[in-house]
Amino acid sequence: MGLFILRRFGVMLLTALCLTFVVFFLTNLYPNLEKLAKTQGNQRMSDEQVEAWLENRGYLQPTLVKYGQWLGVMPGFQNTLEDGQFVGTCTRPGSTAEETSKYCGVLQGDWGYSTVFKDEVGKIVGKRLGNTGYLMFWVLVLMVPSALIVGVLAGMREGSALDRSLSTFSIITTATPEYVSGVIFIAIFTSSTVGLKWFKGTATQAMDNPTFENFFLPVLTIALYGMGYIARMTRASMTEVMTAQYIRTARLKGVSFSNIVMKHALRNALIAPFTVIMLQFPWLLNGVVIVETLFNYKGFGWALVQAAGNNDIQLLLAISVVSVFVVLITQLISDIGYVYLNPRIRIS
DSSP, X not given: OHHHHHHHHHHHHHHHHHHHHHHHHHHTSHHHHHHHHHHHSOTTOOHHHHHHHHHHTTTTSOHHHHHHHHHTSSOOOEEEOTTSOEEXXXXXXXXXXXXXXSOOSGGGTOOOBOTTTOSXXXXXXXXXXXXXXXXXXXXXXXXXXHHHHHHHHHHHSTTSHHHHHHHHHHHHHHHSOHHHHHHHHHHHHTOSSSSOOOOOOOHHHHTTSOOHHHHHHHHHHHHHHHHHHHHHHHHHHHHHHHTSHHHHHHHHTTOOHHHIIIIIXXXXXXXXXXXXXXXXXXXXXXXXXXXXXXXXXXSHHHHHHHHHHTTOHHHHHHHHHHHHXXXXXXXXXXXXXXXXXXXXXXXX
16 A cells, blocks of 8 residues: 555656646746737837847746746746836835845745735735635535435435435536526526515624624535435446345345435445545635636636736636646545555556
């Protein structure tokens, strides 16, 4: 097991380097840099002025050099402009050459400076990630138990009326996009004209003071969409287990139906859904973009939209790196958990 985890960590590092380099290359394409120069400088800048602005700040260096500076394995770019302003990879507004570190990158814990929020990228990502983490926690609390109960109940008696009803519900929730269900919930439960006005708060207020009224609708919107998929996987796994030979043997021995489900079928039926549940973490982290934008909940997805819309390269890179590591770590946990849940799997 130790060698398996060590190998997986090596693959994870190699994958992270490749993926972050691809994201770095795409975000540092010249059209993006040109847009950044005009946003930070002047929208009426000529092509020569744009090129000079980028060159003076180190954006026209070779991609591998800039990537090494961003990682923190190469010295950062430094330059003093004609007006005496000191600029470079590691500089911050108002900093001097003496106050600027030679190395500043991901390995040093420095994620850069946001051109939109005018703050350290690490602080922004940490705060927004905390907001989304709180949202994810309550989504999982609502989504996972509900999906497992629906899937188990549907799979216990395949083909019954209960099975057909719950399966139809699962398909409807999965087939309904989040922006559709979110708009419907807003119109029905919060609208002051035709709605029921059951929920009076806003998701923006939930960041400081979360209550049932201002926080339940975004949680319900995300949970419903993911619940159907997990429920369908659980139902399929449960129906397969209920037709296994050892289940038939237990029935012939006179074991009660409830004991067959709880003691014999449930553990084996949860092996496949466990992998699906673990894959919900990266989906929740990056898939809440629509819901957070719709409800104006300033979390990780909302920050991603702001970074992409305003060409905030450093913030966009940091969000991409966090997303990559969340996907890789959840996959590692999923593989390890799958081995423990299914003793038939052997690591060669």
